Amino acid sequence: MADQGGSAHGIARASRVRTEEQRKVELDKIAKYRELEDQVRSSVARGDTGPDLFQLTSKLLRLNPEYYTVWNVRRRLLTSGLLSKPSAASSPLTASLTASPTATTTPPSAASSSSSLSATQPSHASPTAGRSGTTADSPVDEAKTSTADATPRAAAVVAVVAGQKKDFDILKSELEFTIPLLLDSPKCYWIWSYRLWLLQQVIDRLSVPVARRVWQEELGLASKMLTRDRRNFHAWGYRRHVVAQLESPRLGGGSMVEAEFEYTTRMIRMDLSNFSAWHSRSKLIPRLLGERGADDSTRKGFLDEELGLIREALNVGPEDQSLWYYHQFLILNLVNPVGHPTLTPAFTLEDRVTYVTREIQDIKELLEDYDDVKLIYEALLEYTLYLGQLQGRKLDGAEKDELAEWLQKLKKLDPMRNGRWTELERECGLVEMESFGN
Amino acid sequence: MSEKSKTLPQELRLATSVHVKYIQSLDTRKDEYEYWLTEHLRLNGLYWGLTALHLLGHPEALPRAETIDFVLSCQHENGGFGAAPGHDAHMLSTVSAVQILAMIDAFDDLEARGKGKAQVGKYIANLQNRQTGTFAGDEWGEEDTRFLYGAFNALSLLGLLDLVNVDKAVDHVVACANFDGGYGVSPGAESHAGQIFTCVAALTIAGRKNLVDADRLGKWLSERQIAGGGLNGRPEKKEDVCYSWWVLSSLEMIGKTHWIDRDQLIAFILRCQDPENGGISDRPGDMVDVWHTLFGLTGLSLLEYPGLEPVDEVYCLPKSTTERILGK
Known part of the structure; x- marks a missing residue:
């Protein structure tokens, strides 16, 4: 029920009245669509597994990429004949050895399926042809080098290699098929999900170095999608998944935390307001410091740098929520009442108090230029309360006066949330009659 | 509120009868391409x-x-x-x-x-992943907290929640929490109002609402209301009627609906109506659809707009339904 597909987002309301001519055109379009749909359905019902049905699904998905059942038809076609028999074993080479005899006899042949795939997508026809066997991308070259001197296993290896080559071509072609659809419908869950399934097939069926290269290219796609829409949460999620896979032993990977951290820095420099990038940064930092083997003073230096970065940003954009959330993330590290700070575990209580006090002071200075930005007052309120909690003390008279003043400002600047301010006023003991103490 | 609604101008009243007609018409639009595409x-x-x-x-x-x-x-x-x-x-x-x-x-x-x-x-x-506790949408394996919530919703209505490992699923939801009090699609993902609804509602069905950081989440959710009265789904994004449901139901579950301006939100939703042909859109003047129509109405219902039946903030069903089935 949380699915957004098919709903109209941001399309201007227009008259539903059509001319007779427009209606005819639409009816014709419907007839063609339904005919294609019927062809797919009856072909599936007949139990067809060949390239004809595959082409029909390409046509239908281009008209309607939300048609999840048709993506499933395509998956079944791939696993039930177009691709080599799946390998359950961790080594694709060994597993494909046993599967190759059937794979070679199962129609359609690699050549015919490959060409039928490219025939359905003219724009990608030449890249497909260009890949055949001679580029550095090809798994064949790799196998050739590893089996250069003919061993008794050579024949079997050749069969495996042919199977992997075929799978490689098909999977690459499939990945390319989804690109224009994704560019047109970047928020369509089904396309993203199909693509991830394809990439899983890449891991299951191809050798580690080949699979790794395919997955690496996915990072490029994630970046491209995020350049087009910096906040697309599908693309951010996809990126996290791709990175996790590239880091995994299955793809012979290692940590990419430095590179990903650097990526968030670039995205933030491009657009300070990109909370998705700040969020990603908040998730990477604990790992980054751990893997750097950062000692206490490096950690302190790191925190200082992050606070410097965000303060600089706040100086120019104090009305931006994204920045305040990241600031809050850093402050929570200091005031977290449960356990120790995670970024700077060696900080004493005194260090923590010093830092929070200094941040409060700096934020107060922001008021000199921006006395009508409500987020500044919110931060001051919140951090002052944190400071009291951190020190395990009640707020003093001067602090209470400040809280009362900030709350008055908030009520004036941000009346939408008056329910919240009034409640806070009571909780802070600023309303005499209903004091809850603190 | 009800006093105020009487004084609202005509265009800010709920156009009940045209909305009913609009919904009834949805299955008669077989001469529209969109009907077949959806x-x-x-x-x-x-x-x-x-x-x-x-x-x-x-x-x-x-x-x-x-x-x-x-x-x-x-x-x-x-x-x-x-x-x-x-x-x-x-x-x-x-x-x-x-x-x-x-x-x-x-x-x-x-x-x-x-x-x-x-x-x-x-x-x-x-469809439950026995290792992580989360749920897939189908046999092909896409996982998302939407599916976990859906599973809890349907299974509890059927009285069959004991078929799944509730504790593992709860652990998974907890792993999706972020420092800002919100929840994402999966562990590591950014907080998003839609996913927050699914996670808080799943915890509520599991009887584990105590695991929500209500104060921090409430602050985040209340900041979703922006100039014009509508709600957005993430910081620095545009408002959209559907968040009248995702944000408001979440606020309701943690008892903080009064942290936003109800009258302004009501006015925003009503401005998104198509008063002539019925239906509600994402923003004023846009094309309507049944999805935004429902979530505009559920929002109004949570805001106790007069004349609407009360909606269950956890199940997104009429309260009379959940009362009958779950004895709530």
Whole structure:
């Protein structure tokens, strides 16, 4: 029920009245669509597994990429004949050895399926042809080098290699098929999900170095999608998944935390307001410091740098929520009442108090230029309360006066949330009659 | 509030009768291309439309017997439901099917003429990832907290929540929490109002609402209201009627609905109505659809707009339905 597909987002309301001519055109379009749909359905019902049905699904998905059942038809076609028999074993080479005899006899042949795939997508026809066997991308070259001197296993290896080559071509072609659809419908869950399934097939069926290269290219796609829409949460999620896979032993990977951290820095420099990038940064930092083997003073230096970065940003954009959330993330590290700070575990209580006090002071200075930005007052309120909690003390008279003043400002600047301010006023003991103490 | 609504100008009153007509018309638009392009959402659409009609006080506006027949015609042998006949079974359409049957009190028909409750429960339970506790949408494996919530929603309505490992699922939801108090699609993902609804509602169904950082989450959710009165789904994004549901229901579950301006939100939702042809859109002046129509109405219902039936903030069903089934 949380699915957004098919709903109209941001399309201007227009008259539903059509001319007779427009209606005819639409009816014709419907007839063609339904005919294609019927062809797919009856072909599936007949139990067809060949390239004809595959082409029909390409046509239908281009008209309607939300048609999840048709993506499933395509998956079944791939696993039930177009691709080599799946390998359950961790080594694709060994597993494909046993599967190759059937794979070679199962129609359609690699050549015919490959060409039928490219025939359905003219724009990608030449890249497909260009890949055949001679580029550095090809798994064949790799196998050739590893089996250069003919061993008794050579024949079997050749069969495996042919199977992997075929799978490689098909999977690459499939990945390319989804690109224009994704560019047109970047928020369509089904396309993203199909693509991830394809990439899983890449891991299951191809050798580690080949699979790794395919997955690496996915990072490029994630970046491209995020350049087009910096906040697309599908693309951010996809990126996290791709990175996790590239880091995994299955793809012979290692940590990419430095590179990903650097990526968030670039995205933030491009657009300070990109909370998705700040969020990603908040998730990477604990790992980054751990893997750097950062000692206490490096950690302190790191925190200082992050606070410097965000303060600089706040100086120019104090009305931006994204920045305040990241600031809050850093402050929570200091005031977290449960356990120790995670970024700077060696900080004493005194260090923590010093830092929070200094941040409060700096934020107060922001008021000199921006006395009508409500987020500044919110931060001051919140951090002052944190400071009291951190020190395990009640707020003093001067602090209470400040809280009362900030709350008055908030009520004036941000009346939408008056329910919240009034409640806070009571909780802070600023309303005499209903004091809850603190 | 009700005093105020009387003084609202005409265009800011709920156009109940045209909304009813709009929803009734949805299945008659077979001469529109869009109708055919959205078949993969048919069962979801029926749930959205029927719930909207119940909230509008016109539960009879869609014929009950035909509704049951259609729902059952979408069921597969394995117990799951597809979006329409000929479409594969999926968690999303299965949840819609259960919600529809719950709303029109037709679980008996599912037993007598369908594959039965137990089979539906089995289909859903099989989609749980036994290692992580989360749920996939179907056999192909896409995982998302939406599916986890859907599973909890449907299974608890069917009285079959014990078919799954609730504790593991709860652990998974907790792993999706962020420093800002919100929740994402999966561990590591950015907080998003839609996912927050699914996670908080799943924890509520599991009886583990205590795991929510209500104060921090409440602050984040209340900041979703922006100039113009509408709500957005993430920081620095545009407002959209559907967040009137995702944000507001979450605020309701943690008891903080009063942290936003109700009257301004009501006015925003009402400005998104198409007062002539019915339906509600994402923003004023945009094309309407049944999805935004439902979530505009559920928002208004939570805001106690006069004349609307109360909605259950956890199940997104009329309260009368959850009271009847769950004894809430």
